Amino acid sequence: MGFEQWMAAITTHGAMIAATSTADLGVPVPSCPEWTAADLICHVGAVHRWATARIVGDDSVRSYADFPAPPADELTDWYRAGLRGLVEALGTRDPDTAAPTFVGERTVGWWARRQAHELTVHRWDLESAIRPGTQQVVDAEFSADGIEEWLDVFAPRFLSRSGGVPQHLHRATLHLHTHDEPVGEWLVELSADGLTWSREHMKADVALRGSAFDLLLTLWHRRPLSAVDTVGDAGVAAELLDLIHVT
Incomplete structure (x- = not known):
């Protein structure tokens, strides 16, 4: 999995979001409580602009909150403009070029990965709201990369924000196992120092097994543990996921 993917x-998931009908903008999004389709599109469009600012070195932008929502009748055009800007910024730079991120100095490629998975999950949110039961399934390889991004970026970040690993979970282990091809397996270990993970098969306190996409959606609280x-x-597993809750 790399920059081209x-x-x-x-491009693919962004186009799906951009195609949202004005008539659907008021539809509630069940997987993002208190959001409508318009709120979701505003969020993703603002995140695109924030990421673009980081990629091009625009230090005047502090966060995605710097981009207010446009009027409803301008929303999809505004979103398309933000998506175009992101694609242009990413496509005209070497993926290995250094770029600031919300977890320190990384690369342009890091932002491509982050925005790809941001769009994957939020496209699923939007489809679930507007066309429930018809959501596109993401392939196993891409979903496995999303699982590893969650383990790399969001699990440690939000564990730290929530005060770290509770003492009674020190030494707890979690095994993630996909049953589609290519098979993916990850061992997650908790300690006073946080969370570490490795690609391996090993007995753990709890194992979660399913398709890579179902596991990814479960980690992102889009689907229940069941x-x-x-x-x-x-x-x-339930307590760990409760500590790592991101919209």
């Missing part, structure tokens, strides 16, 4: 995902097979202490 991330760029393809940004959407995947759970073997062992489900309470460990």
Whole structure:
């Protein structure tokens, strides 16, 4: 999985979001409580602009909150403009070029990966709201990359924000296992120092098994734990996911 695949995902999923009908903008988004389709599109469009600012070195932008929502009748055009700007910024730079991020200095390629998975999840949110039951499934390889991005970026970040790993979860382990091809397996270990993970098969306190996409959606709280097979202490998985809750 690399830069070309991330760029393809940004283009594909971004186009799906941009095609949202004005008539659907007021539809509630069940997987993002208190959001409508318009709120979701505003969020993603603002995140695109924020990412673009980081990529091009525009230090005047502090966060995605710097981009207010446009009027409803201008929303999809505003979103398309933000998507075009992001694709241009990413496509005209070497993926290995250094770029600031919300987790320190990384690369342009890091932003491509982040925006690809941002769009994957929020495109699913939007389809679930507007056309429930018809959501596109993302392939196993791309979903596995999303799982690893969640483990790399969001799990440690939000564990730290929530005060770290609770003492009773020190030494707790979680095994993630996909059953589609290519098979992916990850061992997650918790300690006083936070969360570490490795690609390996090993018995853990709890194992979550399912398709790579179902596991990805479960980690992002888009589907309940019951959407995947759970073997062992489900309470460990539930508590860990409660500590890492991102919209």
